[in-house]
Amino acid sequence: MKQEMTTLDFLDRAVDIYDDVTGVVAHDGTEYTYAEVGERVNRLANALAARGVGQGDRVALLAPNTHYFIETLYATNTLGAVFVPLNYRVQPDTVSYILNDCEAATVIADYDFAHKVEAVRGEVPAETFVGYEADDIDGDWADYEAVLADASPEAPERPEISEDDDASINYTSGTTGDPKGVVRTHRTEHWHALVLNQHMEIRDDDTYLWTLPMFHCNGWGHTYALTGTGATHVCQRTFDAADTFRRVREYDVTFMCGAPTVLNNLIQYHDEHDIGTTGDREVRLATAGSAPATATIETVEDEFGWRIIHIYGLTETAPIITTSNSPRRLAEHGRDLKIKQGSETLCTEVRVVDDDGEDVPRDGQTVGEIVVRGNQVMDRYLNKPEATEEAFNARAEGYFHTGDLAVWDENGMVAIQDRKKDIIISGGENISSIELEDTLYDHPDVGKAAVVPVPSEEWGETPKAIVVPAPGSDPSEEDILEFCDDRLAGYKTPSSVDFVEDLPETATGKVQKYELRDRYWGEEDRMVGTQ
Structure with a gap:
């Protein structure tokens, strides 16, 4: 039989099986069991529905790593609406562009960042504005907790949601023009979370520290994968090296993410302070972007005692499409393998092609562009059919073109040489x-x-x-x-x-x-x- 794959499957399982487990630890230390998370999601969904949010509507969120980010994501999708997380570092003019581009019906914002919305409020289509700790926000904002308190905790009636319906829109950084809205369906989000679970070794006793911004590819999909598996989310509003080490020890964190620059900040802080780096359990850390320097890997693994998992992907690919997390090959090739982006993940086809769309030799020397095909790849760019067509057909028809230049070896492991624009x-x-x-x-x-x-x-x-x-x-x-x-x-x-x-x-x-x-x-x- 065929069962529609939706993002709601993950929270449903957590509430059903792990209702008494601490699902989310807020930045201030408040703990919510998965039963409580589910109830808060229901309250928010009912409140949004009462304010006119329906299937297909876009709900935008401007917030750091918070418990209510997770709540807003699931409440939005519960109504069949589309979740649009915004980068909290962008300026008001970019906020205006995104809210107009996605035609957001509702905006929820954090007290530290709501001023960016307030500055352009008259320019955007949204009519509902909800603020977390609204008393600290200038302007007319409904208070998030008050909105939840006034709403029913009962599960709202869900519309019929197809796995091909839009679930989220993640906006790219827009470094070469206006940001592009990457449209992801319930199927692509669901499939990616399952792939992530496998390659990140996620377990129900994991405690995950949110150092990676949740807005970035919906936290690389960990908002789904960790929840569905029954792991615990520990929220850290924004990255801070001292606070990261403290939370790792206090909550016995087992898993986190960090770009190479985050690792370098942690190393610098560790060099200057005599502190512990783990709780009672092993820490594994997923890193993406450009490969960490060999010296960085050595410090993190040998001095911190953390295990690095290197992955690769883009916003358009969920992101994970390759990983070097291969014990078999690590045993054969050693730690140097970790500077490679790795081989394709489960049920993903990754190629490195020349200008004619033909595979370059697997010799570790010939450079080509990485292209990918898989169920986790985006559906389209919002309102940009020409850009979508180009992205999927520039060199190799039917493959998403990453713009990353790489070589690959006899094992199909890719090593990025540069972005096309950075070579x-x-x-x-x-x-x-x-x-x-x-x-x-x-x-x-x-x-x-x-x-x-x-x-x-x-x-x-x-x-x-x-x-x-x-x-x-x-x-x-x-x-x-x-x-x-x-x-x-x-x-x-x-x-x-x-x-x-x-x-x-x-x-x-x-x-x-x-x-x-x-x-x-x-x-x-x-x-x-x-x-």
Whole structure:
């Protein structure tokens, strides 16, 4: 028989089987069992329905990692409505664009970020505004807890929800234009959560710490996977290294996520403070984005005692489509395997193709673009049919094109060389900024690093290293360049080094290289490396 796959399956199972288990620990330490989470979801769903939210309507949420993020997600989908989480770091004009693009009927916002909505309130279609701790918000906002208190705890009647109905819209960062709304159906969210469960080794006794922003791909799908498995969510509003270590110890955390820059912040704090890094149980940490530097992996695993799982994906792919979490291959190849993005996940087809859409050799050297096909891949870009068509058919028809350039080996394990827009082409030679950054992180005086192309009359463009010195260190440009020259081919060595206090980062810890590139290119025409 066929059973429709919906996001509600996950909370339904948690309430049915783990009703007395602590499902969510709020940032302030308040604990909610899964039975209580289910009741709060019912109350919010009933309250939204009373305010006119129905099937297909969009409910937008602007909030950090909170218990009510999880409640809003499930309450929205309970009504057959579509959940739209917003990046809390964006500016009001972007909030306005997104709310208009998705035609949000309702906005729920956190007291720390509601001013971004209030600033554009007259420009957006929403008529219902609910604020968490509304007394601390300027403007006319219904208070979240008061709204729940006035609503029935009984489960509302659900509409008929198809697995092909829209479940959520996640907006991309919009670094090359307006943000794109990535539409995900109940089926894609459901399928991805099952894949995530397998490759992240999620169990019902897991305690997960929310350092990863929940808005990012709905927390990479952990909002579903952890809930359905009966694990415990521990909320941390926004990342803070000291608070992360404290919560790991206090709640005996077993699982968390963190981009390489998050890991570097944790390492820096640990170097400066004599603190414990675990509770009574092993900690595993999933990292994504560019590969962590080898030195970062060694510190986290050897000094913290945490086990790193490297995954790869994009907002459009849920995100997980590959992982290097392979005990069989780790035993054969050792820790160096963890700097690779890995091989395709269950029921996912990943290829690396050339300009003609043909597979490049599995030799670990020939570069191509990663394309993917799988049930977890997005349905479409909202209101952008041409962009959708291009994304699925640019080189290989029917595959989503990631824009990431990579090599793959005889085992089908991919290693990203760069984003198409970040590859540096100097004198006709392709240079991976990721390779250069990995080398820079091996230098003991480098705290953070990024490499971008800068103009060159002779070569068109050359790599520049932008370095945040490690605490207490004072490296020189000559020292950094000599270090790189000893470890890299001559044409790959950075031509210059700038030292800065910090790097621009997204809420998920990724360096915003477009901001760095803009500093050096100004009004000049498009760079070679952005083709």
